[in-house]
Amino acid sequence: MATTTDPRGAEEPRHPAQEDLARLRAFLERHGARLVILGGLVLVAILAPMVFRGLKQRNERAAQRALISARSVPDLETLIARYRRAPATAVALLQLAKTYYDAGQFEPARGQYEEFMRRFPEHELIGVAELGIVQCREGLGQIEEARAGFAEFRRRRPGHFLNPEAMFGEARCLKALGRVAEARAVVEDFIAAHPDSGWVPKAESELADLKREPAAPLTGPADGAADWWSSFDLDAAATNRTE
Numbered sequence: 001m002a003t004t005t006d007p008r009g010a011e012e013p014r015h016p017a018q019e020d021l022a023r024l025r026a027f028l029e030r031h032g033a034r035l036v037i038l039g040g041l042v043l044v045a046i047l048a049p050m051v052f053r054g055l056k057q058r059n060e061r062a063a064q065r066a067l068i069s070a071r072s073v074p075d076l077e078t079l080i081a082r083y084r085r086a087p088a089t090a091v092a093l094l095q096l097a098k099t100y101y102d103a104g105q106f107e108p109a110r111g112q113y114e115e116f117m118r119r120f121p122e123h124e125l126i127g128v129a130e131l132g133i134v135q136c137r138e139g140l141g142q143i144e145e146a147r148a149g150f151a152e153f154r155r156r157r158p159g160h161f162l163n164p165e166a167m168f169g170e171a172r173c174l175k176a177l178g179r180v181a182e183a184r185a186v187v188e189d190f191i192a193a194h195p196d197s198g199w200v201p202k203a204e205s206e207l208a209d210l211k212r213e214p215a216a217p218l219t220g221p222a223d224g225a226a227d228w229w230s231s232f233d234l235d236a237a238a239t240n241r242t243e
Contacts (some may be wrong), residue, residue, distance in 0.1 A: 064088045073099060080115075090120045097132055101139065110136035127153075127160050134166075138173065147173035164190065164199040171206060184210045 066079040067088040076096040083089045097112035113129040113136070120126065134149035150170035154163055167190045174183035187207045191200055 106136040106139035131162050143173050143176050
């Protein structure tokens with residue numbers, strides 16, 4: 001006689017989807033904490049740049065407002081200390097250097113130009129700081145050093161919009177050193193090289209002065225050393241050119 005098996009004692013076959021769900025549950029039980037941490041790191045990696053950009057933009061807007069409202073040296077110094085890398089800080093450094101220079105404080109002025117170069121070495125107005133440092137040397141009576149600095153600026157930046165100012169600076173220093181013939185040559189070479197430049201009338205006037213009389217050595221900045229700053233527009237500076 002055949003025997004029968006009690007169907008209640010047999011294990012019910014499971015659907016493949018149930019088996020997949022069971023394996024997933026077991027995997028999460030073993031690795032769930034690690035996955036949560038990994039997911040958190042991925043989320044941070046995605047969100048951090050967005051948060052940084054937002055904070056940077058807000059910081060830059062605040063610096064711009066501070067620059068617009070700056071009315072004194074302490075205002076500029078506060079802006080520079082608070083917003084170290086904001087675009088407005090670059091302009092504030094140049095403005096503060098100019099303020100010191102105009103007041104005859106050549107060492108503090110040079111310090112601000114040097115700080116500009118440290119913070120913004122790739123800035124489009126880096127040439128303004130370079131020439132400003134040379135102007136400060138001239139103001140401090142370091143005439144030979146200033147002459148060499150003006151000549152070096154002209155050599156390295158032949159197409160820079162401040163190249164004519166460097167030419168006038170070099171001529172001033174040569175005149176102050178009693179090297180009037182060399183000063184004339186510098187101005188004459190500029191006129192010959194840039195006959196259509198808007199700087200030619202000033203160069204011709206300077207040349208006429210050089211031809212009239214030699215100069216005695218100077219101990220400070222010559223007349224006209226800072227004239228270019230008086231009407232200097234930092235916002236438009238990068239668009240100007242020599243010719």
